[in-house]
Amino acid sequence: MLSHILKSSQFKDVNYLDTLFASAEEMREADEKNKLVKSLEGKIIATLFFEPSTRTRLSFEAAALKLGASLLSTENARQSLSVTAKGETLQDTIRIVNGYADAIILRHHEKGGAELAASVSDVSVINAGDGAGEHPTQALGDVYTIKKELGKLENLKIALVGDLLYGRTVHSLLPMLSLYPGNKFYLVSPPQLRLPGEYKTAGIEFEEFDSVDLVLDKVDVLYVTRIQKERFASEEEYKKLKGSYVIDGVSMKKLKQDAIIMHPLPRVDEIAAEVDSDPRAVYFRQAANGLYLRMALLAQILQ
Ligand code: NCD
DSSP: OOOOBOOGGGOOOHHHHHHHHHHHHHHHHHHHTTOOOOTTTTOEEEEEESSOOSHHHHHHHHHHHHTTOEEEEETTHHHHSHHHHTOOOHHHHHHHHHTTOSEEEEEESSTTHHHHHHHTOSSEEEEEEETTSOOHHHHHHHHHHHHHHHSOOSSOEEEEESOTTTOHHHHHHHHHHTTSTTOEEEEEOOGGGOOOGGGSOTTOEEEEESOGGGTTTTOSEEEEOOOOGGGSSOHHHHHHHTTSOOBOHHHHHHSOTTOEEEOOSOOSSSBOGGGTTSTTBOHHHHHHHHHHHHHHHHHHHHO
């Protein structure tokens, strides 16, 4: 059984993923019938968030509450915890929280933050985003969404669009989707925001593009991401690239009829509001799926 969830390369077994997705489906059905088993009663889960979050923190917290766990929640840990406010190290903070909680959901502003935390933690650490590193539970929810929407996870053409340099969701999604045979990736970004070499591992079939128009009629999944403003050295640098890609009604005409468009959210201006009513736009369902996936994950880790 997995104890820490730190990066998506930990997941090597597609059967394990299948079981997790089936468990997420069971959670959804039980929830809809108001028949959830409070399997985490008596457990305490700490959410330590050193960076802003809407979906990830709230869906983890909702997942914990629905399964009967209690929460210790810090939504603004960078200001409120001694770790930055008083100069305490992340490791000491984690050692202390180990005494209070049965699992720690951590979002940290530095790449490697979750691994550092796990190195001193006796309770499970779940990486809810580590700087420009990874976001493995988002990838689990994303892969679950593709399976649910398209009915398969192999032989797909997948475009990853936007900030591939700093976008941690794509850093986790690409290795996970590469576990399935026959998948091909279309990496669409400005040249300055290309996917780092460490994620272009052997056996991954990919092509790089500057323009999203070149891939719209080819792909089964169009996965759009936000330019990660907070990772740029200056506002000037960000402004140069802001608005590089906008998916609108015209783009949707070129997209295949049976394709889907995804986004981890929040979106800024990458997807026009007019796209929301298109049945191929699955990003709100994608966010909802994250709740059930996280319930399945917590139940599995903490039981
Ligand atoms: C993403 C993140 O925090 O990396 N959001 C999320 O968790 N759904 C994507 C982003 O912030 O752009």
